[in-house]
Amino acid sequence: MKHAGKLITFEGPDGAGKTTQVSMTARALEQSGYAALIIREPGGTRLSEAIRRLLLDPAYREMLPVTEALLYAGARAQLVGEVILPALAAGKIVLADRFVDSSLAYQGYGRGLDLEMLHLVNGFALNKLGVFRTILLDLPAGEGLERLAGEKERDRLEQESLSFHQRVRDGYSLLAQTCPERIKVVDAGADPQSVQKQIWEHVAAYLADRAPGASF
Ligand SMILES: Nc1ncnc2c1ncn2[C@@H]1O[C@H](COP(=O)(O)OP(=O)(O)OP(=O)(O)O)[C@@H](O)[C@H]1O
Ligand SMILES: [Mg+2]
Numbered sequence: 001m002k003h004a005g006k007l008i009t010f011e012g013p014d015g016a017g018k019t020t021q022v023s024m025t026a027r028a029l030e031q032s033g034y035a036a037l038i039i040r041e042p043g044g045t046r047l048s049e050a051i052r053r054l055l056l057d058p059a060y061r062e063m064l065p066v067t068e069a070l071l072y073a074g075a076r077a078q079l080v081g082e083v084i085l086p087a088l089a090a091g092k093i094v095l096a097d098r099f100v101d102s103s104l105a106y107q108g109y110g111r112g113l114d115l116e117m118l119h120l121v122n123g124f125a126l127n128k129l130g131v132f133r134t135i136l137l138d139l140p141a142g143e144g145l146e147r148l149a150g151e152k153e154r155d156r157l158e159q160e161s162l163s164f165h166q167r168v169r170d171g172y173s174l175l176a177q178t179c180p181e182r183i184k185v186v187d188a189g190a191d192p193q194s195v196q197k198q199i200w201e202h203v204a205a206y207l208a209d210r211a212p213g214a215s216f
Contacts, residue, residue: 005088007129008203009099012137013169014158015144016188017195021137022097024196025203034093034207037083041075041098045082048075056155063156065111069118072103077125084129093207100126101134101175101183106157109171110164133206135199136176137188141165144188 008025010018019040026036042052051071054060076099087094100122108115142162148154176183184202188195 005091005093006207007084007088007094007096007132008206009096009101009132009134010137011098011101011105011134011172011183012188013139013141013144013165013172015147016137016139017147017192018097018137020192021135021195021199022095024192025199026095028196028200029093029095029203035091037087037092037094039079039083039094039096041079041096041102042072043075044079047078051075051078056157058154058156058159060156065107065113068111069103069107069113069121072107073121073125076100076103076122077127080126080129085127099132099134101136101172104175105168105171109174110160110168132182133202134179134183135202136172136183136185137195138169138173138176138185139188141169 010022010025012018022038026038029036041048042055043049051074055063055068055071055075084094084096103122104115104118107113108118142165145158145162145165148158173185176185186195186198186202190198
């Protein structure tokens with residue numbers, strides 16, 4: 001095996017540039033000789049995509065925060081078992097467009113669910129995943145939503161109030177302060193090339209660094 005597999009997750013508020021940067025990072029990795037695999041959350045397996053449709057459909061106004069949190073964790077458990085673990089075992093660099101920190105930021109800080117419970121449920125969902133690294137694309141909540149304006153119809157979470165998105169952004173910042181080893185903060189307000197440059201430094205350091213650490 002040329003490289004040991006690793007998981008790098010991309011997080012940040014809506015419109016921060018996650019999808020853009022995941023795809024630029026995958027290209028850069030492939031050019032450096034790595035096999036990269038992009039996954040998106042919620043989704044990435046047949047079952048998880050079905051759960052995604054439930055989660056994002058604006059028709060389900062009655063969805064309770066706890067139901068939302070458990071559905072995300074269920075979609076995540078399936079993705080870990082069916083896709084992420086096999087890809088890591090095959091030596092791939094897995095790039096996740098959102099992962100567990102989205103649950104902590106949106107359902108924890110955004111909706112006000114108990115963070116300890118979210119950690120427990122997600123620890124169960126992650127099973128034996130082990131360590132990973134996280135790139136946090138930091139951008140004021142309103143700026144991300146402005147980038148998305150007019151681009152597509154807003155899903156159930158994007159339709160939330162600006163104060164909800166503000167709590168999500170602040171929650172992400174708190175998570176990054178709590179886990180500085182795992183979560184690397186990048187200024188997402190810069191142009192895409194400059195953002196990618198910041199990300200690549202963290203990615204290169206992580207791929208060179210084989211030291212074990214806490215999972216999340
Ligand atoms: N650094 C940037 N500066 C300005 N605009 C950007 C930047 N990066 C991405 N964009 C644009 O902003 C919009 C949102 O980008 P993108 O879809 O990558 O964000 P996202 O974080 O994946 O959003 P979502 O949370 O909706 O999935 C797109 O129109 C994209 O072209
Ligand atoms: Mg996206």
